[in-house]
Amino acid sequence: MANDIDDAQAELDSVEAELEMVELQISELLEKQTKLSSRKNKLLQILEGACSSAQPSGSSKPPKPSFSRQDLQHYEESDFSWSKEAQAKLCNMFQLSKFRPLQRAAINLSMSGKDLFLVMPTGRGKSLCYQLPALCSKGFTLVIAPLVSLMEDQLMYLKCINVPAVTLNASSTKEDSKQVLAGMTDKNSPFKLLYVTPEKIAKSKLLMSKLEKSYNMGLLARIAVDEVHCCSQWGHDFRPDYKLLGILKRQFPKVPLVGLTATATSNVLKDCQKILCVQEPITLTAPFNRPNLYYEVRFKHNEDCTHQIAELIKERYKNQSGIVYVFSQKDAEVVATDLQKRNIVAQPYHANMEPSDKSLVHQRWSSKKIQVVVATVAFGMGIDKADVRFVIHHTISKSIENYYQESGRAGRDDGSADCIVFFGFADIFRLSTMVVMENTGQQKLHNMVAYCQNVDRCRRAMMAIHFDEVWNDDECNQMCDVCRHGNDYITMDITTHARDVVTIVEMASSMDEKLTPLKVCDAWMGKGPAKHRKTIKVTSLSRVEVESIIIHLLLHGYFSEDFSFTPYTTHFYLKLGRKAALLKNGNHSITMKMRRVMSHTTAETQEEVETALIDVSNMAVQRHNKTKIHKDHQNMEKRLVQNHIESLAWEAGEYVKPTSVFEVDVEVNLVEERNCASEEEKGLKNSPEQQSSSPKRRQKQPLPRNCGADADQAEADLVSAPSELSIISAAAVEELHHLHSYYSKQLRRINYISHEHLQSSQPGMLTCMREPFKSLRFPLKTTIAKGARNVWTRVSMRRKLIQ
Numbered sequence: 001m002a003n004d005i006d007d008a009q010a011e012l013d014s015v016e017a018e019l020e021m022v023e024l025q026i027s028e029l030l031e032k033q034t035k036l037s038s039r040k041n042k043l044l045q046i047l048e049g050a051c052s053s054a055q056p057s058g059s060s061k062p063p064k065p066s067f068s069r070q071d072l073q074h075y076e077e078s079d080f081s082w083s084k085e086a087q088a089k090l091c092n093m094f095q096l097s098k099f100r101p102l103q104r105a106a107i108n109l110s111m112s113g114k115d116l117f118l119v120m121p122t123g124r125g126k127s128l129c130y131q132l133p134a135l136c137s138k139g140f141t142l143v144i145a146p147l148v149s150l151m152e153d154q155l156m157y158l159k160c161i162n163v164p165a166v167t168l169n170a171s172s173t174k175e176d177s178k179q180v181l182a183g184m185t186d187k188n189s190p191f192k193l194l195y196v197t198p199e200k201i202a203k204s205k206l207l208m209s210k211l212e213k214s215y216n217m218g219l220l221a222r223i224a225v226d227e228v229h230c231c232s233q234w235g236h237d238f239r240p241d242y243k244l245l246g247i248l249k250r251q252f253p254k255v256p257l258v259g260l261t262a263t264a265t266s267n268v269l270k271d272c273q274k275i276l277c278v279q280e281p282i283t284l285t286a287p288f289n290r291p292n293l294y295y296e297v298r299f300k301h302n303e304d305c306t307h308q309i310a311e312l313i314k315e316r317y318k319n320q321s322g323i324v325y326v327f328s329q330k331d332a333e334v335v336a337t338d339l340q341k342r343n344i345v346a347q348p349y350h351a352n353m354e355p356s357d358k359s360l361v362h363q364r365w366s367s368k369k370i371q372v373v374v375a376t377v378a379f380g381m382g383i384d385k386a387d388v389r390f391v392i393h394h395t396i397s398k399s400i401e402n403y404y405q406e407s408g409r410a411g412r413d414d415g416s417a418d419c420i421v422f423f424g425f426a427d428i429f430r431l432s433t434m435v436v437m438e439n440t441g442q443q444k445l446h447n448m449v450a451y452c453q454n455v456d457r458c459r460r461a462m463m464a465i466h467f468d469e470v471w472n473d474d475e476c477n478q479m480c481d482v483c484r485h486g487n488d489y490i491t492m493d494i495t496t497h498a499r500d501v502v503t504i505v506e507m508a509s510s511m512d513e514k515l516t517p518l519k520v521c522d523a524w525m526g527k528g529p530a531k532h533r534k535t536i537k538v539t540s541l542s543r544v545e546v547e548s549i550i551i552h553l554l555l556h557g558y559f560s561e562d563f564s565f566t567p568y569t570t571h572f573y574l575k576l577g578r579k580a581a582l583l584k585n586g587n588h589s590i591t592m593k594m595r596r597v598m599s600h601t602t603a604e605t606q607e608e609v610e611t612a613l614i615d616v617s618n619m620a621v622q623r624h625n626k627t628k629i630h631k632d633h634q635n636m637e638k639r640l641v642q643n644h645i646e647s648l649a650w651e652a653g654e655y656v657k658p659t660s661v662f663e664v665d666v667e668v669n670l671v672e673e674r675n676c677a678s679e680e681e682k683g684l685k686n687s688p689e690q691q692s693s694s695p696k697r698r699q700k701q702p703l704p705r706n707c708g709a710d711a712d713q714a715e716a717d718l719v720s721a722p723s724e725l726s727i728i729s730a731a732a733v734e735e736l737h738h739l740h741s742y743y744s745k746q747l748r749r750i751n752y753i754s755h756e757h758l759q760s761s762q763p764g765m766l767t768c769m770r771e772p773f774k775s776l777r778f779p780l781k782t783t784i785a786k787g788a789r790n791v792w793t794r795v796s797m798r799r800k801l802i803q
């Protein structure tokens, strides 16, 4: 009877596990289907024409007919009543000889009174698309810009070219404000552009009433919303006051609006459209591609990264201007000082500096008195230096949008420039805790990490897909490290590795222990606490491989983030992801493409530069690294061969899993009926030392899986311990008694050890639980919960039978 119930219970467990797996697979496939369908729709839309009308967010209406190629051609090429004047002002006032792609179409559409979203890469000249129409129209253009510094930059530039422009912001004097407000209703329009912040629109009733008046007088010619993605909380720079700008279109419906951004996906634009209350805007998207920028990702191996950056600057970018982006204000100070020590004229720039110091750094950099600005993201909008030859990221950006913006500050003069990211394992988690409060922060960071982890796709293609563009890899023209040094990767079957590392996290979690990614790496590489080492299947992979696999598992849902908040900081731990359960299925496999270890430096340019730059004092270190790299490479290739042999054997049905097994250090000693009753009896009389030696002996001789009939039998004995004596009898009563004493004794030991541990220097629940649990033994593949359930079922069955 008990046997039947055990069997049924075991089968139920296995059916439940299988069902769980099927559900996961279904949800995976559904997710894939949704992604593919949405991609398909986007591609169809793009193929229909270069531009299309955006649809209101959440609208169930069928899509409006798109803005066709012919329409675009019309606005690009036709002559309009204002065309001559516009061309003249382009040359005479802006001192520019011709329009860049889409500028003319954008200007003509805006002059025709259409609402427009203009998505154009940074530095391609979006401002001209509202500044020139402003000069060709009656009245003035209202420009909403997110930062006062950005407005001031623009005003300075406009003043230089004799374009009358003013601003109203918190720092405007009373007198200035009075003049500006008066000018808004002056028919002679003393200024053509009025710059305000979104806060001003939201808070100043006086401004709104003046706008109302100028609208009624026909003097409010146009509204330009710069950095329009700030309206949407899905945009990377969400600003709450931007959300209130819908009032403008509601109050002044006849005034054309132009929203400008460098980085907005179609979803962000839909959101902006809804927030700004724009009915049917035309979206013009200039190709995001900046053909003159070379994109590259390098592994950040250690703190030596600043040294590498310094060498690059001294050799490759001698006397050329650039930016080094860092993670924090402290990093800005430290890295700038390090560069200075290496004779590079560098200065930090971050939000916590005095405004006067910030503008001094900006000015000195613009006039080439400083070569490098080591900056946080605070050094951003409004930076318009044409000849920036390099943008190096000491730490990855928090999203592809951010990266595109930040790196886009290079090469605005169309001359070639480099955008290099140093990709470090620990940085991912520093950033992760920073974006934890943002709705889509983790997803965006994952996209950025995937961009860096990528080894086989053109980096431009990855960005293009991110920005919903169709892309042909040939267009990269070898201007990214992947296209330039293609095929420098290998495909690894990492299923076994994944199982091993997932087991470590699973085991920690069953012991209520949380592991940081760094600890997972250490534990897996056998560098964790000694007590863990004997229970973990230590990997022979290199650190780089270990980190890459953990990142891969995180990006693909086998791991996920587990944040813990303290009043001072946020901690990042790894926990099992939604797909971790799939690994329990023997047929599930995971492959990943991995750069040949350190083959990164096979990039000629990098190798050339680095070998050329090796400081004599660092020769030894470099040699050591190279030897290690060479060994890593050899190991990797050996493993690949091994993987290949295994997979062939698997296909031929000959594969026998290696006999080394992972032994769970948390086991409950479900002793075999016949012998164990007496063993336990003995155990009860044994000294504590002798008792604890028994489990240890077992650990030293792990029970191999699939290693013959004996092993099978032994395992079966453990799992279905009381099966042979299931009729209630004197023996069974005795056994129940023994079980009872055994568990009481275990509990007493837990109490005793817990007490002891609570008094030790390491405080906390975990410490006191770990030791006692260590000497409990579960059958292989059994968790504490499962083991407890089995024991409970068995004990209660027997109790019933006795009654």
Ligand SMILES: Nc1ncnc2c1ncn2[C@H]1C[C@H](O)[C@@H](COP(=O)(O)OP(=O)(O)OP(=O)(O)O)O1
Binding pocket: 096, 097, 098, 099, 100, 103, 120, 121, 122, 123, 124, 125, 126, 127, 128, 261, 262, 382, 383, 384, 386, 412
């Ligand atoms: N048709 C043109 N020909 C040559 N240079 C141009 C042209 N239009 C604009 N520029 C120059 C002027 C500026 O120095 C530079 C960048 O223009 P700007 O309008 O500030 O870019 P942007 O607004 O797209 O960048 P950001 O996204 O960083 O604000 O390009």
